[in-house]
Amino acid sequence: MALLVPSSLGDRMRSHAERTYPQECCGLLLGNIAPDGNKAIVEVWETDNVWGEDDSEPFRDADTENCTAERRYTIPPQTLLKAQKYGRDRGLQTLGFYHSHPDSVAIPSETDRRFAWAQYSYIIISVRQGKAIEFKSWQLDGDRHFQEENVSMSNEQ
């Protein structure tokens, strides 16, 4: 199974990650799941990284060390609801999320794992010195461990 990413949307996510460097960027993936299980991204939404703006619930029990926008990201719940409604009206599903790892590898952190949901894809973009150098997608397996997901970039929309 693969995650199909139109190259134009891949470029958009990378440029978002470069623009917000050295802060993390984050966003939403909307698209379709084919009968064969392949997921096709149709739209991406850039969302604001609201970490630090409010003491949001999912992070309340997290250790407060390293709680900066460089290390954590969170998507406002109202954005998620909006995406779900928008998708419902257009036959699109929320497929997952993307975020960047400034000056770090494109591998999920323990925090990423703890707050991940099973059915979603998690794209991570590694940004070094302002350049997006790595683009990987991850999905939880049955033991709640992240497995890398096949990413297929295409020129067709």
Ligand SMILES: [Zn+2]
């Ligand atoms: Zn992360």
